Structure formats: C-alpha cells, structure tokens
Amino acid sequence: MSSALRIVFMGTPSFAVRILDELHRSQHEVVGVVTVADKPAGRGQQMHQSAVKAYALANSLALFQPEKLRDETFITDLSALRADVFVVVAFRMLPDVVWKLPRLGTFNLHASLLPAYRGAAPINWALINGEQETGVTTFLINEEIDAGSILMQKAIAISDTMNVGELHDLLQDEGAHLTLETCNALADGRLVPQAQNALTGKRALAPKLFKENTKIDWSQTAHEIHNLVRGLDPYPAAWCQLWSEQKQALVQFKIFSSEISATDCERTEGPKASKEGILFPCGQQTTLLVKEIQMEGKKRMDAKAFMAGNNLLQFRY
Helix, strand or coil, rough: CCCCCEEEEECHHHHHHHHHHHCCCCCCCCEHHHHCEEECCCCCCCCEEEHHHHHHHHHHEECCCCCCCCCCHHHHHHCCCCCCCECCCCCCCCCHHHHHHHHHHHEEECCCCCCCEEEECCCHHHCCCCCCCHHHHHHHHCCCCCCCEEEEEEECCCCCCCCCHHHHHHHHHHHCCCHHHHHHHHHCCCCCEECHHHCCCCCECCCCCCCCHHHCCCCCCHHHHHHHHHHHHHHHEEEEEEEECCCCEEEEEEEEEEECCHHHHCCCCCCECCCCEEEECCCCCEEEEEEEEEECCCCEEEEHHHHHHHCCCHHHC
C-alpha cells in the first residue's frame, strides 16, 4: 500500500464530488477543501453553495471559500495545512503563489486525453466532433491553461449513441480512479511527468459553450447534427428556431435524443411526422430522426406526444 499523502482538494461542481469522495475514502488524508464562495442564484436570488461545499460540510472537512486566491490570509491558512499535494478538479485558474505551495506540486484532472481538448467543455466537444475515443488525464499545473506535464492518462471508447450525460458519468468514475492512482504513484515516487509538447496527435480545443456554438444548422448533414445533439444532451441542449405559421413568428426549440434516419425524407422546408418520431431534412440528402423535443415555454416531451398536440405542417426552417 502507498504511503499516505496530505491532500488539499479544490473543486466546485458535482463532477468534482465523485473524485473528492474517492480521495476521502482512501488511505490519504484530505486536510482541506477549497471551493467557490456562495452566490445568489435562481429567480429568488437565494444563496447557492457548490456541490463540493455540501460534501465537505457533510463529511466535516476543513473548508475554505476565498473571494481572492491571492489573499494573504488564505495563503497563510493553506501553508499551515502542510499538504503534500493539491488536487484540482473543475475549479478556477490558480495563481502561482498557490500551485507552487505543496512539495509534490499541484495536479489537475482533465476530462480528455491531453493535449487534445484543452478548455472548458472537453466532454461536449469530443462528442460534437464525433470522436470515437476520449479519456481522462492528470497533469501538473503550470502558467498555461491545461498545458502542464502529464502524469497519468486513461482512454475510454465512445459509442455512436452515447450522449454527454452518459459520457460525463463514465469519465467521472474513471477520473476518480485515475486521481487516486496518481496520488498513490506520487506518494511512492513512481511518476515521471511527460511534457505535452513532446506528444503527437490531435490538439482540438474545447471552448466554452455559448448560444452561438450550440445552434443547429440544418444545412449540415444528419451525422453532424446528431453529434451536436448528443454532445449537448441533456444540458445545455442543441437548439434551433422554426417559423410558425400559426404564431407568425420564430419559435425556439431544444432538440434531444436523435438518430440518423435511414428514411429518405421528402426534401421539405421543415419537419415531418413519422411513426418513429419527427423527421428533419438535413444537408446532403440526409435525415435526422428526433425522439424528444422541447418548444419554448413548454416541457420537454417525446416526439409522439409533441405531434399529438401540434401540427408539424405549420413549422418550417
């Protein structure tokens, strides 16, 4: 068994909680947890705490929520913890005065096979770009975002039907195991970091998701649109606008759960009903079959329920 490390964990969303739990249940000691400050959210603007904070409180872990990471009191408190390593998962960019503190350095878990898909949304973009493989990487933090030397990696296959929710959960589990393996190897002095610039292969980026890069372009092929849909399903969801003859206005829709249809849909200016779902003509004589849809102001529903309450003939691109 590896010797025990003193670990400070830094993270925010539910994805990070699975990794924190793996470390907390291991032989290592989580001596501190750092997460974002509580913020008002929702219609009522009630104070919201991060998923990582909720876990830390539930497990009586020392918690820190600095407004500024360079705050002298925060740095002093971190130093006093005498951590061997800092572990970062889905957190803010750290200043060097923080990541240089522990004797074994600070490493980050990233949900891609670096150097591919550096950026904020690697899980989404791997699917949007139709990759057949992705994975998780632990790497040492340096001055550049997602560019530090690699410690360990684990690859996983992506199926043609997998959506981002399913891939997220799979990478979350693999990431938890890899993070613990990395801590064990660091404790035993078994790791030789590998510089990313020495590696070959894909270097696609994974920028933040905005309204502009999540909109469906129906002139693309069904295959390209299907990858966009599953890369954003269930959140934030691919979207489009259709003209409604009934409302005489553009209506926004979110599209979920699609398939590439073998049906040669008639080249119409909009969607068409079928027994299996809603057929959307796409570029290069291809057709997308949509099984779930959400019209603005309405709930998400399966295609059959939507067709039962709406005349598809009124909608067009």
